[in-house]
Amino acid sequence: MTGDHGPDPHTARSTQESASVSPPSPSVASPSAATPLVAIARFTPLPEAYDRVFAALERVTIATHDEPGCMLLALHTTPNGQLIQIGKWESLDLWTAHGDAQSVQNLNREIEGLLAVPREIIRLSPVAVGDARGLL
Numbered sequence: 530m531t532g533d534h535g536p537d538p539h540t541a542r543s544t545q546e547s548a549s550v551s552p553p554s555p556s557v558a559s560p561s562a563a564t565p566l567v568a569i570a571r572f573t574p575l576p577e578a579y580d581r582v583f584a585a586l587e588r589v590t591i592a593t594h595d596e597p598g599c600m601l602l603a604l605h606t607t608p609n610g611q612l613i614q615i616g617k618w619e620s621l622d623l624w625t626a627h628g629d630a631q632s633v634q635n636l637n638r639e640i641e642g643l644l645a646v647p648r649e650i651i652r653l654s655p656v657a658v659g660d661a662r663g664l665l
Contacts, residue, residue, distance in 0.1 A: 565600065566621055567653040567665050570614040578643035579610060585639040586612055592632035598623025617665060624652075 574582035586604055593602045598619040605613040618624035627633060657664045 564620065565655065566618055566624060567655065568614075568616045568618065568624060569651045569653065570616075571649040571651075572612040572614075572640070573645045573648075574610065574612065574640075574643055575645050576610065578640075582640050582643050583612060585636050586614065589632045589636040590614065593627065593630070596623075596627055596630055599627070621652075 572582060572586065583606075590602050590604045593599050593616070599616065600619060601615070601617040603615050605615065607613060616624070618627070655664055
């Protein structure tokens with residue numbers, strides 16, 4: 530998959546782009562304002578704050594389902610205690626606008642100081658491979 534670390538719509542400031550991220554290959558188009566995209570958010574709660582961060586992410590996930598452009602937003606857990614949101618949006622513009630939603634502002638307040646490392650947001654550009662199962 531080709532991806533880039535785009536601006537984090539969940540915060541007022543952008544996350545730093547990783548120096549190891551390379552631009553898409555010529556055969557893979559960068560997402561335009563009207564192209565669907567997938568975004569992954571990784572949260573690493575402090576061990577003692579796991580339940581609070583989990584509950585806050587449950588609330589924002591449910592609220593986001595009603596936002597314009599949200600095609601999918603699912604919350605996942607990992608064996609090492611991270612929380613992962615995987616979302617699919619109708620467009621870059623609608624995903625970016627999601628950062629201004631009240632539910633996201635509430636999330637920012639609720640998880641402030643509760644993460645072991647800053648959250649990571651990765652924006653993915655679709656690459657169709659094979660049949661419909663090759664495209665999220």
